[in-house]
Amino acid sequence: MxxxxxxxxxxxxxxxxxxxxxxxxxxxxxxxxxxxxxxxxxxxxxxxxxxxxxxxxxxxxxxxxxxxxxxxxxxxxxxxxxxxxxxxxxxxxxxxxxxxxxxxxxxxxxxxxxxxxxxxxxxxxxxxxxxxxxxxxxxxxxxxxxxxxxxxxxxxxxxxxxxxxxxxxxxxxxxxxxxxxxxxxxxxxxxYEMERKLLNLQGYIYQHFMMDENGMAYIKLPTEVLEQFDATPSETSLLVGSLGNVKNIRAWVMFIEENDTIRVRLRSKGPVINGLAKKYNGGGHPLASGATAHSWEEVEQVIVDLKEICQNV
Missing domain, CATH: 3.90.1640.10 (inorganic pyrophosphatase (n-terminal core))
Incomplete structure (x- = not known):
């Protein structure tokens, strides 16, 4: 080949x-x-x-x-x-x-x-x-x-x-x-160098992410939060791995609002998550994938699905 x-x-x-x-x-x-x-x-x-x-x-x-x-x-x-x-x-x-x-x-x-x-x-x-x-x-x-x-x-x-x-x-x-x-x-x-505004946004992520007893975590970054830190959706790509530093975390998802859609960035330390990404118009690797949600209601369903994956592994 x-x-x-x-x-x-x-x-x-x-x-x-x-x-x-x-x-x-x-x-x-x-x-x-x-x-x-x-x-x-x-x-x-x-x-x-x-x-x-x-x-x-x-x-x-x-x-x-x-x-x-x-x-x-x-x-x-x-x-x-x-x-x-x-x-x-x-x-x-x-x-x-x-x-x-x-x-x-x-x-x-x-x-x-x-x-x-x-x-x-x-x-x-x-x-x-x-x-x-x-x-x-x-x-x-x-x-x-x-x-x-x-x-x-x-x-x-x-x-x-x-x-x-x-x-x-x-x-x-x-x-x-x-x-x-x-x-x-x-x-x-x-x-890996980041502007101060992104370091401040990273602090916001650490302060506001949610995590359950099975090690599933998520953070929502709607437009108003991004504007608060003067950050663009593409700049948040530097922060996706941040939650990987959290003890006992197994899989996490970051939701970033961009225009009329919501980027879904999935990461994992073990549970396979690319099948979930495919369900929501995306794909990728077993432990690192991306998808797209079209509403915050759909975001809630992604969270439910990721919780289920972590519960069953």
Missing amino acids: KRQIIDKIKQYETIIVHRHVRPDPDAYGSQMGLAELIRANYPEKKVYTVGEHDESLSFLAQPEQIDDAVFEGALIIATDTANTERIDDQRYTMGDFLIKIDHHPNDDAYGNLLWVDTNASSCSEMIYELYEEAKDYANWQMSDASARLLFAGIVGDTGRFLFPSASAKTFETAGQLIQYDFDRNQVFDGM
Whole structure:
């Protein structure tokens, strides 16, 4: 499969790399890291990264704005995106050939060619694995720019190597990547430094979250609370893991109001929660998923369902 992907990359002169909406470091890391890898090894090719930019990830990179005409005859690669609904920039359908590279459960087997590895800690780890194959098969070289992005993606999706998804292979990959010339401190600062307003919001979360006897916890962040702390819904992504520090917590959910919907961010230390995410228009990993609720009444049902999961495990 990896060699087929490498062959397709060799074949096309224009390559456009997509990732999922509401990006996280692994979305940018895998998307931009792959693009930099291709540019380093095929400088004559036209390589673009697309999707709506998230300012909180500006320290990593920024996608390009391209015209519809660029998609004609192009190879499209979607990284870190489980289903077509979540591909950022739906013009991916205008390309000539579509490749899916992902580490989420393969519920939507889209693409003309797909490589899915649910055992990978991150899609960025998979891109490094693709490089390892191409190093011998097609004489690829790793670039400093790509190594930096892939390292950031791995760090992000493993919670600084704290999550169970961080395997021996993950640590070996990270060990290879840090041999390249980039500033690890700059990467960590960009990922984990927070403005004072977000630290204040984090204090609000610790003061107001609810937790039951089974270790199920939740916090609601309606628009008026976000406005109180001058925080945007996307900025709250830095705070999702906060409740993981609470003793005896087993699974938690953060509800963030955004326009006419409510983001549902689910995390767990054991109970599998991606089935619950699917029930509410989402999906993801067994211990880290996202979904969408359309009312605060629906939020109450999510809480009931998560309580049931924790009671039965």
